[in-house]
Amino acid sequence: MSREFKRGTIELVLLTLLGERERYGYEIVAAIEERSGGRLEVRDGTLYPVLYRLEEAGFVAPRWENPERGVPRKYYRITDEGKEEAKRLTAEWREFAAALDAILEREGKR
Amino acid sequence: MSREFKRGTIELVLLTLLGERERYGYEIVAAIEERSGGRLEVRDGTLYPVLYRLEEAGFVAPRWENPERGVPRKYYRITDEGKEEAKRLTAEWREFAAALDAILEREGKR
């Protein structure tokens, strides 16, 4: 899978997944792979910086959880601004995909 | 339109357009904008380097045309390898879009 296609879509994916419920980083990596049927992979080294960007932009908010047993987890929840952004990005993505399809279209019709 | 979405798709667009018929750079810029309904824009400063990459990879081949009147144009035609690559990239794109849709899906159902 060409890695370049992913550009800019990871934020959209994260906001979508966090829009459903609170999640922590390691969990998100697995969720992406599972939900995409293994077609989409995001490394954790990629994920965390994206989460920091989203946090800095005010789209998500973190919360540490220190369980009695197990490694501490940093849970992220989406903010209201994050929900707005998710909507905006989703619309933008769909428009882009439609625009690209309009170009590939004739190829598909052959 | 988030510029990042375009990443990696320009080669696919070029190979698709050149797969239809021979075209020159300046013409391609206009074709992309027209075919996408103005939703997709590619600058010529972006286009030419992509064409060189495709040429170097053997996916397209250039031909200069010096008309009696008018600025010289460099026409590109697609090669057999280019057609293969176009098919490959198209399939990859569709798979990627499907994978992303699988993640956005629930959002869309709401």
Next chain:
DNA sequence: TTGTAGTATCTTGTCATGCAAGATATCTTG
């Protein structure tokens, strides 16, 4: 009790690529 594997977060450096900005040259039109 040691070592190995799993869970979980984080950082650094690198690479690819789209873009802005500008250069160049020719043709057309007023």
Next chain:
DNA sequence: CAAGATATCTTGCATGACAAGATACTACAA
């Protein structure tokens, strides 16, 4: 002749995904 359109090309920059590795704790087996 000037201005704008046509057409190609180059340089430098910013962004972001990734590889690779560091850290640290837990769990389990030998």
